[in-house]
Amino acid sequence: MKFTSLSKGKGFYFPPCHLLNICGFRVLFDCPLDLSALSIFSPVGIDEGEFRVSSCDDFRDSECSDKKRQKAEKPLDASNLIHAEPYYKTVNDLHLWNASFIDIVVISSYMGMLGLPFLTRKQGFSAKIYATEATARLGKLMMEDLVAMHAEFRQLYGPEESGSTQWMKWEELDMFPSVMKEIVIGKDGTELGSWMPLYSAADVMDCMQKVQALKYAEEACYNGTLLIMAVSSGLELGTCNWTISSPKGTVTYLSSSSFVSSMSTDFDYHALQGSDMIIYSDFTTWKAGNGVDDYIGCSAPSTYELSDFSNSENDWEVRAESLLKLDDGAEEVEKLSFLCSCSIDSIKAGGSVIIPIGRLGIILQLLEQIADSLEATNNKAPIFVISSVADELLAYTNIIPEWLCKQRQDRMYSGHSLFGHVDLLKDKTLQLFPTLHSLELLKSWEEPCIVFCPHWSMRLGPAVHLLRRWCGDPNSLLIIENEEYTDLALLPFKPMTIKALQCSFLSGIKLQKVQPLLNILQPKVLMIPEDSRQFIPTFNTSMSLKYFSGKETLCIPKYKTTSELDIATDLTLQIQWKKLRHKETSIARLKGQLLLEHGKQRLVFHNDQEASMQAKSLLHWGKLDLKSLLVSLQKMGINGFVEQENIDTESETPTLVHISEPRKALIEMKGTDTVISTDDEDLASLICRTICSNLDCI
């Protein structure tokens, strides 16, 4: 087994990407896009003339370069951004691999899918792609929305400037401010090749046709060898961890997971129990601010607690579960209600609220809660969702009870719709529009209002236009997530007087939960990011730890040199066991046919059974003891004399036993070689049987 980490990603919006070679098959985990890198481009809709910088093509003299370089040293301003149709940053190291070498792609979340059309449109790509039904559906909508939003750039820059890659020239790159340069070419300067022009709607369609959609815990069998299963990770709608079973054992791919799910199906740890190896790919655990500080003061649960669990199976599960769920939820609930109250405050003050958050789970909850708060506080303001896929997205969320948590399902059982937005749409509190410039929107537009719209990168989508509209209004509110390049993202809108609320939501396993989780799952081997080393020097377990980091392929030592074999009962009835001499072991020749189906190896009866029986050769081992052989021979009525006896069995000269009765024969013995020579068939077989009875054989 080999493992290569291609990218550790950047949290929720840019999940990690890895490659695993298992049983000779290459499995790619996720295929995301780094949309935060869009921030090097100028946002859509900015009048380009306004910031236009003369291109170096016009006068290629040193003066130009000097001018630019000087500018670069000044504090970054909006004119530094690239005024061109954006390119999109894919996982750099994925380009090092030939697309046709990948056998399987598994997608853990809708965010992990956004780069997939780049891969599927490559020549020779023929891998099987697995994703949960919900991930596939939502991923498709996100990609379609991205293509739709990007179209605005095409209109802006026109066909001739579309696809202009002037900025990718090295001489231009050299003049970029360092923040931007780092985004373009990466910290090690190798990532220029990862930028791609966006895929088309047709690419998305084509890509989706190659995806096999799975339910949670549905077994997908690849090539008879691998059993692949998506298991709920609790993070978002349809997000999952993966288990891949083969006759050699089970590997779990643990993506960013959440133990307290407020909306989607709960984290399913039962299905992960008993895995031989876990690839721990939740990098958010090691991110600063994710409970790392708390962890220092809090000691890892000690082993006596663990042994405590083993009293009874049920008790153990209950306690383990409660340990995982402990205290995570309240904090997230508080965050949301804080956002709600801030939004209400803005509305009260006559300002509008713009929420360009990309997390479906958060959007759906905020929609309900803000509507509730508005009603509770007797404030009236319309809520708009503006996106090319808003209609379909919200309609879809209301027909997927199977992908939601218990509380949501209970809403259905008690006769309600799954989400509050169904009723909000009915009474027009909530309105959906495909674009900002749709006629219906103009008719019903009203301020102050609350708008949910893409895109969180603040480079494309309705959010760009709305922020520009309200960025000077101190009563308005912008709710964005705390990303690595937030400053850069907001740069083109400065100076801003709008209130900006930066928040971060739980997007993975907290540090304190790692140990309890591992105690429950008990893998033999744990693959864990190098990043974790500084936080946890040693884990309190017996498992073997393997640290991985980017750009190197790690060979995972075999944790087993055997695999499971199921032998059909009809075959076992035929097995003729033979006891080994001087040992408590029975042995038998294998027969039948070895089948590999559904990740299991089976030995079954096969048609040529008789034929193979006949053709079997006997295997003998060990050395002959001359004395006991002679005794045995005598018992059979075979007499003779020993011509020469070699005490030293390694000697080159053989021991010869001349048989005179009943007929002439010769037995030649040398170490583990014995030759019987006689003219008489019956005597030959008699001697042979006698010798065999003095040897172990099968």
Next chain:
Amino acid sequence: MAIECLVLGAGQDVGKSCVVVKMNGKKIMFDCGMHMGHHDHQRYPDFSRISSSGDFDSSLTCIIITHFHLDHIGALPYFTEVCGYKGPIYMTYPTKALAPLMLEDYRKVMVDRRGEEEQFTSENIADCLKKVTAVDLKQTVQVDKDLQIRAYYAGHVLGAAMFYAKVGDASIVYTGDYNMTPDRHLGAAQIDRLHLDLLISESTYATTIRDSKYAREREFLHAVHKCVSNGGKVLIPTFALGRAQELCILLDDYWERMSLKVPIYFSAGLTLQANMYYKVLINWTSQKVKDAYTTRNAFEYKHVCSFERSMINAPGPCVLFATPGMITGGFSLEVFKHWAPYEENLITLPGYCVAGTVGHQLMSGKPKKVAVDKDTQVDVRCKINQLSFSPHTDAKGIMDLVKFLSPKHVILMHGEKPKMISLQERIQSELGIPSYCPANNETVSIPSTHYVKADISDTLRRKAKYPNFKFLKTNPEGNSNRDFMAPPTDPLRVFDDRLTDGILCLDNGKKAKAVHQDEFLGMLGAEKHELQFAYCCQVRVGNSGNARNIEISGDTLPIIDKYSRLHLLNGKLALELAEVNIQDCGEHIQVESVSISVCLNDDCPHRVSETSLNNSEAIYFCCTWLAVDEELARNVISALKKLELSTTEV
């Protein structure tokens, strides 16, 4: 090991489906239905046969319900709330959502209208359903460490599922009711090709073969259209869910196309809640309905409105869906009493009617009068139309499913005895699968698959991946009865035996381990013992005139001569032993493991027998072979002895 099936209901009958399957120590109850044709204790399965003490929790591992029809779920609230079963219950999401509506509807009919003693309360229904774990299709659910279950799409009604259950190596499928052809709102049943010990299938239409559904649908629409255009009223008695929605889509669509204005009614309370569920659970409908849902949800009907009791005798034509189906009582019976005596009206009975119901009486023959209870007779002058399309599979569908799954055994349930027996015979004769149709309270026991678990070493596994062709001579006569289909076999057979070198080892009390024989010796720390046979065979040289040459050359016989003699021998042997494959390897010739070379050593220890010829008259050929080829070697030697080599031929 055996799988035991105790049939508690729907054995040679339709109604109160319930079978308890015991396999590898687990006991699963499939369906827990009630019988619409009985009003006494016979309406429920005889639960006392599961546990006489009534301790159902320890005698059952879980209950699985296939769909929301009362003959599959009707006894569940009674079993959990009255009999006290508290263990796990599994059903699909739609079944969990829709079952309460069905149960409540039934409870009302029983209590409010028929005045019977209440078997369970509304509260019982709610409490019962709270204990249910909902499952999705294809999702593998681990009930406990050993029991795995999985639902497969069954068509039939929204949320209907076939269930696969596996304990250890034993596995079965219980189909519940299913439909192998798609209808207006549901897809056809779908299942993986599984290795099954047992398939328990419904067999409602065990001998019927149905033709195209569309012709039947047209027939239905025309009958309804004709009736309403003559000013008649159409009564369609259905259960709240399933048929009602399918026919509604059908009529709604037809009304739209034909621009009809005649009202279509749903009896009160029937549609609203049910439709909400159908809309949310649209993923469980057919692909066509699913694909269209963003533009128009098929369950939002345009022409359907709700019906008030006061409208029963209102003038003018209409179409009315009324519960319960089969006219067992309640509102449908009330409307029936009013509408049946008029010949312009139409009663359309969708689907099966259980014996003992008014629906059943209407279907059997053309009754002039129908007894609705002890004292009341109703004149029937209206037209009666039975819908001949049904959400159940027909005989072809059952045969197709059995063939597709090829289980080791089949049990038929949920049908009528004579038809079931004829289907059972068909399955046995056409597919060669032993099958049974037990009556209620009978137990069928069948053997189950069991695999012995072993470990296999990587080396053996790797070697077993590659073909290992063996050639074998066989006696065609000897094999003729084994492969009666195969053409006359070639005497030389090729077969792929990848496991020849595999050895299975069993240490006392430990798991068996399969290893390659080389590894095996390594494990033992032993060395292979090579056991060989040898015989130095004298062959007469024919031409004595040339014998001198040999004498002269003696020990220093030129190599070329050695080869030519071998070559000569090869030719002779080939003539003598026509059926063996002789290879000339230069220094020696080889027949399987038998190696023959010219022997020039006068003291050769393998010259054991008395020599009859002196050296000038003979050449010695040393033969060695392995024990496996003993018989062959003896044939070769006896052939050698008979030979006479002529040196002039050299």
